[in-house]
Amino acid sequence: MAAREICERIYSVGTIDWDLRYFDAIMPTPRGSSYNSYLVKGSEKTALIDTCKPNDEADFITNLMRLEQHSLDYIVIDHAEQDHSGLLPLLLEVYPSAKIVTNETCKGLLLAMHHLEEVEDRFITISDRETLSLGDKTLKFYLAPWVHWPDTMFTEVVEDKILFTTDFLGTHYAAPTLYQDDESPDYLEAAKRYYAAIMMPFRSSVQDHLKLIDEIAPKIIGPSHGPVLKMPAKIVDLYREWSGDTPKNLVIVAYVSMHGSTELMTKFLVDDLVQRGVPVQQYNLLETDTGVLGSAIVDAATIILATPTVLFGPHPVAVNAAYLIRALRPKVRHLGVIGSYGWGTNAVNYLGEMLAPLGAEMLDPVYIKGLPDEEAIQAIHGMAEVIEQRHTAL
């Protein structure tokens, strides 16, 4: 992908991976992604903001050479993760006089990850709100810990009101255009997946850094993944909504079933909620990837896991889902477990303990032997009634 100009002497020089289907070997990326890097040419000095992931060196160096970038004064690293800093060792060789500009935490991570001890004297360590002059352009740095690593920082080009935010406000989306298309459902869906997987575990930090964005009031935001954002950008409003403390009137029922008993219980619960007018979405865990499940739980006030017992515990895909839900820390208020067993089970306790750190109310479980009988069906109706009451009070 060719380098593209964002404004006078500021370029997007990163690479696009149209075919990426898994990011970090954990997160499905059905629309690919990009590894954004930005070149800022001041009247006296030139800085590169972040690099790319390893293996993209041919495209990346080509972009820099097309801009005739034969020397570089600074390589700013906003975040040490390998998809941002991966080409740093190579760039230090290509540009032997370039200095690495970053914060103390990021420097520590870079030294450890890339074994850069031999070039430690090439680091310039900056602190919060420090500035660095490039001549007629000034870089200003903002420490932004926990959106998404402790080392994360933002870099602003003060005169142009452009803010580079590394992973914050990014999207795994190989965009056909330089700037975002706020009307594209594909892009917005990808943005939500990304928020759920990368940012949701740090919700309060997201809220704090949205306030920082308001304070800086950039005209353009350059994240490390996905399109550049021309402000106002819909994703910023969506981040406010997603990271807000109040969940939506929405129930997620995620189920797995081997012989149909738990599936039947799921059906009774979902049908009952539908009849009560409580918005509900049902997901078969065997066919639901972690990106879809992650997005689904962003707004939900209630999440129900439905699983049979396998070897005294929950089915493994339900364990996987519970682990994901716990790790992503959604704003869920009520959690429940339903399911079926044969002779002995610890499934409810197991899931209860896994989900306890979320601090949500655990609804009375409905966990029965074999197929649901009349008593079980009544218990499921009871659960639906409690959910309706809780959601009315939201």
Ligand SMILES: Cc1cc2nc3c(=O)[nH]c(=O)nc-3n(C[C@H](O)[C@H](O)[C@H](O)COP(=O)(O)O)c2cc1C
């Ligand atoms: C591989 C396997 C392991 C099982 N392990 C247990 C178990 O440890 N304890 C138990 O009570 N039932 C166990 N069962 C029985 C199921 O939990 C029981 O058949 C249940 O009703 C199945 O629910 P489902 O129809 O939703 O799949 C096991 C079944 C299978 C297939």
